Amino acid sequence: MTSTPLDQHPGSPLGLHRVLEPAGVLPQAAWRLDTRPEIWPDEVRVGVQRLNLDAASFRQLHEANDGDPEKIRATVLEIVASRGKMQNPVTGSGGMLTGVVEEAGPGSPLGLEPGDRIATLVSLSLTPLVLTDGLADWDGRSEQVPCRGHAILFGRSIAAKLPDDMPAELALSVLDVCGAPALTYRVVSAAEEPVVAIIGAAGKSGSLSAAAARRAGASKIIGVVPHDAEAAILREATAGNGHGRLVDEVVIADARDPVGVSAAIEQAGGPADVTVVCVDVPGCEGGAILSTAQGGTVIFFSMATSFTAAALGAEGVAADVTMLVGNGYVPGHAQLAIDLIRDEPGVRAIFQRRIDEHSE
């Protein structure tokens, strides 16, 4: 590669040309990436300002280093130096980053220009990264890692411009879950005034999905929460545009109890035509399936979803439901989520509360 001028290589939109070892795999599966700052024609180089480590990754780093900030910092530096990306070798996960665009190749389809403040929406586990400041400004005590260095985006990477009218922390928190409202919007739009149940409606992805469902034409939105405290939060949440409340019905039920949660949703006006699972708790597949009408759709956004539990669960109760793996990428997802947080005071309040709790 190095013997030919870069502009004679179109580069791979997937970044295959940046994979050093093993050869021929995708950047996410690679052990080591090529981090050279010179960009291929469809790439973008970003001046990095902050890493947001994946929660599972930071927990592992914290535990493996007995919580010693110095050792944690050294481990992160070592990973990035040896792999050319911040992919925790134990958890396999990465995180996201924020920074400022330094250079955009003429063939980049991402629509970015030098000076744009952005967040990456593809994982750090596949993003070429160099750190140049020894992480001197990071205390090693949280997932938020202020830093200096550069990162590379490919043709098929995803990045979102950070909005000027909200704090970066709020914007990042919204972008982190922006796939959920986008896919919910698409599915609800394709149905005819469906009844929508959101399991975990008082959470981040759940509240955004509820707002997206309203905008997409849901006739009724049932929000499911595990206990009184979350029910109170959800009942307080108002909707934008004079729609009254974020959800029409608030139901308290254990999402892991198929009989209980489906009965509660039925009593609130179900079964649902579209059920959206937004709680990261194992064992919610059966309840979501039973709560959904024949011919309806379940969207699983929880990473705790078991593929086999979903497949066998539907078969076991002869449920003719379409079950979707919640794809984190839907075109326009970042913009929709940012628009929702601007227009929906109830959703914004839920996000602000989570941020405040976290910083306490």
Next chain:
Amino acid sequence: MTSTPLDQHPGSPLGLHRVLEPAGVLPQAAWRLDTRPEIWPDEVRVGVQRLNLDAASFRQLHEANDGDPEKIRATVLEIVASRGKMQNPVTGSGGMLTGVVEEAGPGSPLGLEPGDRIATLVSLSLTPLVLTDGLADWDGRSEQVPCRGHAILFGRSIAAKLPDDMPAELALSVLDVCGAPALTYRVVSAAEEPVVAIIGAAGKSGSLSAAAARRAGASKIIGVVPHDAEAAILREATAGNGHGRLVDEVVIADARDPVGVSAAIEQAGGPADVTVVCVDVPGCEGGAILSTAQGGTVIFFSMATSFTAAALGAEGVAADVTMLVGNGYVPGHAQLAIDLIRDEPGVRAIFQRRIDEHSE
């Protein structure tokens, strides 16, 4: 329950009224079921002739009992006697059964009559079962368990009449995977003359899905197989109704290698608008996603599918693809699969070959 005449209880279509412990869970999650032969109005009682134990369950029974047929038989009898169903407590799995309908309640929606020869398409893990012959006719050496006793089907159970024009073993083998062609048919029908890729096209669910895709209007069918031997089988497979071959293109590729399999499918006329994953091997998510056009659909039928690998894999390459969990139940699935095996000599040959190999 026992103090009230059964006909005054409508019964639960899910069989909740048959759950003895723990109370309130679905029959599949229950430790013990009520196996009384008297039926609720929407139930059906079946005289059992044969159990087909799930392969994972039989393997566990075989290993835990050092392959001793006497001990294996005793273990199965003990499980059924104590739980009221044949659900292996270690694997959680069951299997299916064949038998003859003894009595159908007046409210049963299954359309069965006394004397019908049927196979159940819901798992033994949720089917009330009594064995009365001590499994005297079973040699304890295979998953095929000849037996006598009775089983109960609920309102929402699924059963298929066994066709008279083919051996029971072939029919069972077809019914075991009949969800795959049915969902493939539905998805391909909803697209406009799509290119369809079948990963694992020389297998049982794969070959049926290929035939279903043809019938549903696929413009081109690309069959992916792992090696020359399977490629030869697939190239030999003719299609019914003068369509020529079962698949249009045969591609040899490792489905676990995203770059390799997607390049091979592209060369054969891809990317696919619909990709169907029918190989029970872990790690096929990325390849299926990369082989699918933007806006296309991936159907995962493999029980080795990882939910998180699919969700994160699509996001990592900015793939706007709809990903479906392969639901084993689609209305009409048994009839479609039986029709296909009747009409498609190539698919029938593939099934016959697998049955012959198994009995060698």
